[in-house]
Amino acid sequence: DQQVKQNSPSLSVQEGRISILNCDYTNSMFDYFLWYKKYPAEGPTFLISISSIKDKNEDGRFTVFLNKSAKHLSLHIVPSQPGDSAVYFCAAHQRTSGTYKYIFGTGTRLKVLA
Amino acid sequence: ETGVTQSPTHLIKTRGQQVTLRCSSQSGHNTVSWYQQALGQGPQFIFQYYREEENGRGNFPPRFSGLQFPNYSSELNVNALELDDSALYLCASSLAAGEQFFGPGTRLTVL
Numbered sequence: 001d002q003q004v005k006q007n008s009p010s011l012s013v014q015e016g017r018i019s020i021l022n023c024d025y026t027n028s029m030f031d032y033f034l035w036y037k038k039y040p041a042e043g044p045t046f047l048i049s050i051s052s053i054k055d056k057n058e059d060g061r062f063t064v065f066l067n068k069s070a071k072h073l074s075l076h077i078v079p080s081q082p083g084d085s086a087v088y089f090c091a092a093h094q095r096t097s098g099t100y101k102y103i104f105g106t107g108t109r110l111k112v113l114a
Numbered sequence: 115e116t117g118v119t120q121s122p123t124h125l126i127k128t129r130g131q132q133v134t135l136r137c138s139s140q141s142g143h144n145t146v147s148w149y150q151q152a153l154g155q156g157p158q159f160i161f162q163y164y165r166e167e168e169n170g171r172g173n174f175p176p177r178f179s180g181l182q183f184p185n186y187s188s189e190l191n192v193n194a195l196e197l198d199d200s201a202l203y204l205c206a207s208s209l210a211a212g213e214q215f216f217g218p219g220t221r222l223t224v225l
Contacts, residue, residue: 004156036216043118043204043216044157089156099170100211102147104156 003027004092006105014113019077021108023090026071030092034102035064035075038087047088048075080112116141118207118217126223127195135190135220139207145169146188147214148180149204157204163188164210192222200224 005024013019032051036044050057050064063076090105119138145164149157159172163182177193206214
């Protein structure tokens with residue numbers, strides 16, 4: 001049962017253009033969402049997060065949008081740079097009975113073409 | 115400030131063997147989470163330790179066990195290895211429910 005889904009395994013974008021990465025989820029009890037970036041041979045690195053009570057969070061070139069009614073979030077990168085080429089994971093945070101965990105999607109490989 | 119480190123970086127074992135993976139958390143962090151990332155998949159939560167106690171567990175069998183030490187470093191133990199246990203094992207440390215910082219992972223291959 002995949003509670004967090006990233007349906008696009010890969011995406012190619014021209015340098016300077018917008019990259020849009022999408023994520024869908026099924027559990028309405030998630031209280032916040034995160035995006036991680038992963039380079040080869042490294043662990044995931046936190047990028048940006050959004051609380052379930054907000055619909056937008058912006059940090060420099062990165063903006064995350066949350067549509068709770070559609071159970072959908074997206075990460076926008078503007079402008080895209082070649083250094084943004086990596087695998088991006090969407091993750092949802094769930095708190096249950098005093099414990100918590102993160103549930104990750106399968107990732108989207110972004111390639112920014114120079 | 116030292117980041118999260120994991121050892122070893124690579125490991126090859128045969129089916130039925132046991133393995134121990136190690137993680138040193140970032141300075142000041144008291145919570146460690148372990149994840150399994152199979153090829154082409156996202157990280158799957160195995161379990162989490164907070165102040166030496168297991169604080170949450172994903173859908174993994176009991177042959178996956180762990181420990182957290184007083185210095186908040188941690189071990190992941192896997193008994194009776196199966197071929198499907200081949201994966202990248204990631205450790206992440208945090209201060210309680212704060213942002214998680216991941217180590218580079220241990221690549222385990224089971225033959």
